[in-house]
Amino acid sequence: MKALEIKNLKKTYKNNVVALKGIDLSVNKGDFFALLGPNGAGKSTTIGIISSLVVKNEGSLKICGIDVDEDFNSAKLKLGVVNQEFNFSQFEKVFDIIVTQAGFYGVPYKVAKERAEKYLKKLGLWDKKDEIARMLSGGQKRRVMIIKALIHEPELLILDEPTAGVDIELRRILWEFLEDINKNGTTIILTTHYLEEAESLCKNIAIIDNGEIIENTSMNKLLSKLEDQFYVIETSNNIDQSFKLENFYCKWEDKNKFTVKIPDGKTLNDLFVEEEISKIKITNIKNQTNRLEELFVRLTSKND
């Protein structure tokens, strides 16, 4: 059974903005799925429709096998959503916000209290349980959002930019936490502008642009489309701007650093047989990050 099945989903807003032009999307149970796209591509509209905040014009939607047109309320029990914007009362205590949210899903108070304690402790917020929400930092509020979405223990969790505005340390903690709940069986759909995040967490990916799915495949397959690899090489001896390699394109960065392109069909071994390379002292080699970013820019700009 699929965790999410979308067919021919269309949405045009009242101001005639066409947000979705008939997308198809399916996410397997247990998947860690990335839904990427530039701003205004249709990600939030898609999530809005799944979570019932936006009304679709056409198409079908199944959450964990339940058709939302037949029984949206049962489908909602399977779904947890972490929206982009904080959507809780800023004047309530953290613990009350979470337990109240559980109540909206029919979770009995006693169970809700136990779960709230479990998740607050897991995400390092237990000492903030009696704080008024507006006193929390952005990162703390973000964690409250995640706990809120998990409190009824959904089978499908959708996170709309969960790490926006979160510092690096907390981002790592959240990544670990999300990987952990995914391993325990929760299907996760993630939208993010940090493509490094999608690359390291997600198994499958869909890219949406101008209201259309322009790519829907596994992360590995998508990344394999990158014909060229770029490496940043650092040296202990100085190199000047005229530094060149015979068979490889390279770009001088500074006196101790240059970038080299390894085209499709060549390997790092080929690089090290270059004569010029033997004259420099290499201290570090890094694969240039943001591979997904490069692909993303290429795919979405093609669609402009």
Added chain:
Amino acid sequence: MIKLIALLTLSNYQIRRIFRIWIQTIVPPAITTALYFLIFGQLIGRRIGEMPGYEGLSYIEFMVPGLIMLSVITNAYGNVASGFYGAKFQKALEEIIISPMPNWAVLLGFISGGIVRGFLVGVVVIFVSIFFVEITVDNILLTIFSVFLTSLLFSVLGLINGIFAKNFDDISIVPTFILTPLIYLGGIFYSIEILSSEWQFISKLNPILYIVNFFRFAMLGSSEIDPMQGFILIVFFTLLFFIIAYSLLLKGVGTKE
């Protein structure tokens, strides 16, 4: 069971809100009512004497039911309008819409806050009035029932206002420009029998007049308007606006895009 827990959670959340902001919800009616009793009851009321149709009652005794209704109506309405729009403004309403809570539970959850606040301020006003006048209630059950029905009607109206509101001004326009004038001209401070026949006719077009008189009948045992008319009017409008509010929620007006 899930639906019941969800409804109780939302009701509890709305009632908790009343007590969390008690300075805004419970104290103001106590102060304004005390001032009304002091100025219109004690100071001016002695010179006014009895109202026609209410012989044997002092002016302050005549005024008590009206002031209770004034507080009940404005507080029930304001509680739900601000509670709903406040949740919309803070996006906290999203967590309710996203949840599997049925629309009838959303409707009942929000209006339960208005009903509780209506009762609370009703009790507060009665408590304040004890300091100024000896209170006797003709029919306690009918009085309670009347407060319940009135709170229910104006809670539903407040919800409709909250649904359509796009900013905080929108939840003060109706209470300021429509509700307050209708309440003040709805026989709280005077019997319409003191008015000319033309103004009596105009006054009888004001639905609040019937609501106030229904309550006055329940509390004092006498009314210048047939109380049955008031009862039918409240029940009719409550059902009508209840259906309207439910269908607005069902269609997602003001809550979904």
